Every structure is written in structure tokens, then in C-alpha cells.
Amino acid sequence: MTRGHLLVTTRRHRRKVEELVGGGVGGGEKGEEEEEGGDEDDDGDDDAAAAAGEEGRDLGFWLPLLAKTVAAVTGVSDYNIVQNNGARAAQVVPHVHFHIIPRPASLPALQNKSWTMFGRGQREELDDAEAAALAAGMRDVLRVEVLSMLERRGRRERREKRKKMGGKL
Structure with a gap:
């Protein structure tokens, strides 16, 4: 979308944020795929972070570091962190992912225009x-x-x- 746009995602397939392991009280809850015995990595082993119930915590750890990195490298201090859950919420790819989108001064302000945030005219x-x-x-x-x-x-x-x-x- 803009120079420096970065995606942050989980290693294991999760459709929505509520399916992240470790997202509930006390952590360590299993997502739907694990409860049903599905969705293993290609080699058949569970992802270590998911098995330990740390997916949500790991995302919380990496998002600020990656946002700081994007801002430092692009020189753009204004950015959006966006995450959508479900088709009606504009989720196109059915996998949990966060967008870190730098908003350089060369782009128009998005104030009161959130509906244009992902418009084709905003892409570089x-x-x-x-x-x-x-x-x-x-x-x-x-x-x-x-x-x-x-x-x-x-x-x-x-x-x-x-x-x-x-x-x-």
C-alpha cells in the first residue's frame, strides 16, 4: 500500500484473533483446529509457541518492535496498525495478520475518511x-x-x- 507496508502474521493458521492460542484468561487455550485435531505444520509437529500458549503474547511483543522498525527505516512516524476479522470486517485473506502501514506526508490525510484507507488510489x-x-x-x-x-x-x-x-x- 505504501513504501514500508509490513504484514505480521502467525505461523499456524488462525482465521480470527479469538482463535489465537493464549488469547484467553490464563493463556494456553487451544484454537479450533487444535481441538478438532487439525491444522498441523507440514512436518506434523505443533508450532512451539502455539503449543506453549504464547501466540497472542508473541504478537503483542513483536508489533511494537516492528512498528518502531518500520518508522525508523521509512522515516515516517505516522502509521496505521490494522487487523480485520471476517468478511464483513474487510478481511480478504482468512488468516490472522496485522498490517503496519506507514502514512507519509505525501499521502492525503485520512482524517474522517477511514473508508478510503485501503482504496486502490492509496497504493504505491x-x-x-x-x-x-x-x-x-x-x-x-x-x-x-x-x-x-x-x-x-x-x-x-x-x-x-x-x-x-x-x-x-
């Missing part, structure tokens, strides 16, 4: 070389963001451990 073409460079830039920025987050988490865990041990460590 991207050639293969530009797309490859954009994807490489996103991977680089995302790698830095994840490593930085892991460093912060490690420092926080070390501080908590020192507190528990009375400052000795």
Missing part, C-alpha cells in the same frame, strides 16, 4: 531492488532493537538479583 508501486533494500534495512534495525532490548532486560534482571541478595554480587 515498489520495484524489486528497492524492496530488497528496504527489507534489509528493516532486518538491520530490528536486529539492533532486539539486541538492545535483551541488554536492557539482562541489566534489569541483574539489578533484581542484586536486590534479592542484599546488594552482594
Whole structure:
């Protein structure tokens, strides 16, 4: 739709958000396909995140990091995160997926015009070389963001451990 438009999806097939494993109180609920014994990966093994009831949590983890990545690489700070559930809600592909759509200043404001958000007139073409460079830039920025987050988490865990041990460590 625009330069930097990114899709975020689950590894296992889920038609709607409510089918995500781990989406309910306490997590670990099984989606329809699992209860009925269907929808396994090609190799017959359940996806580790789904089996552990972490699909919803994982999406919540990745969406902010990916939105930050898209904004950094495109230089566009305004964006939509869109997710549709069912045909009447404009879901065309029957699989849970989120769109992160940068809204550059060159596009008209969508204020009070949400019905035009996905109109054909809003789309931009991207050639293969530009797309490859954009994807490489996103991977680089995302790698830095994840490593930085892991460093912060490690420092926080070390501080908590020192507190528990009375400052000795």
C-alpha cells in the first residue's frame, strides 16, 4: 500500500484473533483446529509457541518492535496498525495478520475518511531492488532493537538479583 507496508502474521493458521492460542484468561487455550485435531505444520509437529500458549503474547511483543522498525527505516512516524476479522470486517485473506502501514506526508490525510484507507488510489508501486533494500534495512534495525532490548532486560534482571541478595554480587 505504501513504501514500508509490513504484514505480521502467525505461523499456524488462525482465521480470527479469538482463535489465537493464549488469547484467553490464563493463556494456553487451544484454537479450533487444535481441538478438532487439525491444522498441523507440514512436518506434523505443533508450532512451539502455539503449543506453549504464547501466540497472542508473541504478537503483542513483536508489533511494537516492528512498528518502531518500520518508522525508523521509512522515516515516517505516522502509521496505521490494522487487523480485520471476517468478511464483513474487510478481511480478504482468512488468516490472522496485522498490517503496519506507514502514512507519509505525501499521502492525503485520512482524517474522517477511514473508508478510503485501503482504496486502490492509496497504493504505491515498489520495484524489486528497492524492496530488497528496504527489507534489509528493516532486518538491520530490528536486529539492533532486539539486541538492545535483551541488554536492557539482562541489566534489569541483574539489578533484581542484586536486590534479592542484599546488594552482594
